[in-house]
Amino acid sequence: MRRIEHLYFFFACIIITPILICGCSQLKPAFKEANDFFSQGSYKASLGKYEQIIVKYPTAGDRVLFQMGVIYAYPRNEQKDYQKSLECFQKLITDYPGSGYRQDSEVMISLINDVTSKDKRIITQQKQIEVFEQEVKSKGNKIITQQKQIEALEQEVKSKAFAFQNGSADKILIEKKERRLTLISKDKVLKTYKIALGGNPNGPKEREGDNKTPEGTYVIDSRNSNSRYHLSLHISYPNEKDKKQAKELGVSPGGGIMIHGIRNGYWWIDRFHTWRDWTKGCIAVTDREIEEIDKLVPNGTIVEIRP
Numbered sequence: 001m002r003r004i005e006h007l008y009f010f011f012a013c014i015i016i017t018p019i020l021i022c023g024c025s026q027l028k029p030a031f032k033e034a035n036d037f038f039s040q041g042s043y044k045a046s047l048g049k050y051e052q053i054i055v056k057y058p059t060a061g062d063r064v065l066f067q068m069g070v071i072y073a074y075p076r077n078e079q080k081d082y083q084k085s086l087e088c089f090q091k092l093i094t095d096y097p098g099s100g101y102r103q104d105s106e107v108m109i110s111l112i113n114d115v116t117s118k119d120k121r122i123i124t125q126q127k128q129i130e131v132f133e134q135e136v137k138s139k140g141n142k143i144i145t146q147q148k149q150i151e152a153l154e155q156e157v158k159s160k161a162f163a164f165q166n167g168s169a170d171k172i173l174i175e176k177k178e179r180r181l182t183l184i185s186k187d188k189v190l191k192t193y194k195i196a197l198g199g200n201p202n203g204p205k206e207r208e209g210d211n212k213t214p215e216g217t218y219v220i221d222s223r224n225s226n227s228r229y230h231l232s233l234h235i236s237y238p239n240e241k242d243k244k245q246a247k248e249l250g251v252s253p254g255g256g257i258m259i260h261g262i263r264n265g266y267w268w269i270d271r272f273h274t275w276r277d278w279t280k281g282c283i284a285v286t287d288r289e290i291e292e293i294d295k296l297v298p299n300g301t302i303v304e305i306r307p
Contacts, residue, residue: 026057027053027057027060030049030052030053030056030057031053031063033049034046034049034050034053034067037049038071041076043071043074043076043077043079044079046071047068047071047072050064050067050068050071051068061092061095061096062092062095062096062099062100062101062102063101065088065089065091065092065095065096065101065105066088066089066092066101066104066105068085068088069085069086069088069089069092069105069108070085070108072084072085072088073085073108073112082112082116085108085112086109086112086113089105089106089108089109089112090105090109092105093105093106093109107266107269110276111269111272114272114275168185168296168297168298168301169183169184169185169190169296169297169301170184170185170186170301170302171183171184171185171301171302171303171304172184172220172259172297172301172302172303172304173304173306174195174213174283174303174304174305174306175306176197176201176213176215176305176306176307177306177307179194179195179196179197179274180192180193180194180195181193181195181259181283181285181293183293183296183297190296191292191296193285193289193293194271194274194285195274195283195284195285196273196274196276196277196278196279196283196284197213197277197279197281197282197283197284198211198212198213198277198279198280198281198282199211199277199278199279199280200212200277201213201277203215203307204216204307205237205242205253205254205257205281206245206246206249206251206253207246207249207251207252207253207254208251208252208253208254208255209254210254210281211279211280211281212281213257213279213281213282213283213305214235214237214238214242214257214281214305215305215306215307216237216239216241216242216304216305217239217302217303217304217305218235218236218237218239218302218303218305219235219236219299219300219301219302219303220233220234220235220236220259220297220298220299220300220301220303221234221235221236221299221300222234222299223294223299224258227258227260227261227264228263228264229258229260229261229262229263229264229282229284230260230261230262230263230264230267230287230290230291231260231261231287231290231291231294232258232259232260232261232282232290233258233259233260233290233293233294233297234256234257234258235257235258235259235283235303236303237253237254237255237257238253238254238255254281256281256282257281257282257283258282258283259282259283259284259285259290259293259303260279260282260283260284260285260290261284261285261286261287261289261290261291262284262286262287267286267287270286270287271286273286
């Protein structure tokens with residue numbers, strides 16, 4: 001878990017840093033100097049330079065606060081301080097409500113809060129595991145435990161091998177309540193995935209803009225390898241029933257419902273994306289998972305979406 005935490009903050013820094021040295025010619029040298037300190041590992045010096053920039057160029061404050069927030073949370077910073085990082089992002093949102101960095105700051109606040117909370121639980125669980133392992137060892141059951149772990153891994157390998165050896169899926173089952181997508185071939189489960197849904201997940205989609213994921217039977221009718229969300233498989237919503245219902249309500253049924261990956265540029269979030277429902281009605285998986293699904297699901301595959 002800590003390794004994943006380090007990765008997404010590391011790549012966040014790689015993605016954001018080049019953006020911050022852009023801008024007017026007067027700001028470029030100052031931002032470059034601050035960024036050079038960061039690249040050299042002089043995080044305290046980099047933060048000090050950014051503090052000077054925000055005093056001299058208050059109009060660039062949102063960019064400075066965002067970068068400072070990233071530096072405070074950067075894993076290689078021995079003085080990293082999540083609380084100060086959160087304060088930077090929150091100040092950006094409060095003082096610069098129209099900033100283009102607002103959305104990214106909200107994402108970072110959410111991730112830091114979630115990670116720190118889960119870290120505490122992980123530490124507690126790790127201590128419990130260590131006590132349990134000691135008890136198992138003292139009773140001579142360590143070999144049995146290891147054997148079970150080996151069997152579980154072997155089963156996982158067999159499951160993955162089955163998926164690819166048996167070729168294409170002929171059905172996709174999406175269970176909204178369980179936040180689960182299952183690939184099925186000849187009534188056999190190939191693989192299951194954890195998913196995120198539309199931001200308003202309860203109930204079937206009724207109209208355009210309601211942020212609901214549809215319910216019913218559809219097919220995969222096209223795909224987009226240049227999607228804003230890595231890869232995407234288009235679901236044939238609305239069907240005739242959906243169109244009829246929308247007509248009765250006097251509204252547009254909407255469309256553009258996809259099974260897709262993470263938004264481009266945010267792949268480092270990886271499986272953290274399932275901590276909340278965040279799409280506009282689509283079904284989301286990780287980038288690695290959509291690549292796998294793309295290979296196993298041909299156009300024409302049936303998609304059943306259950307409540």
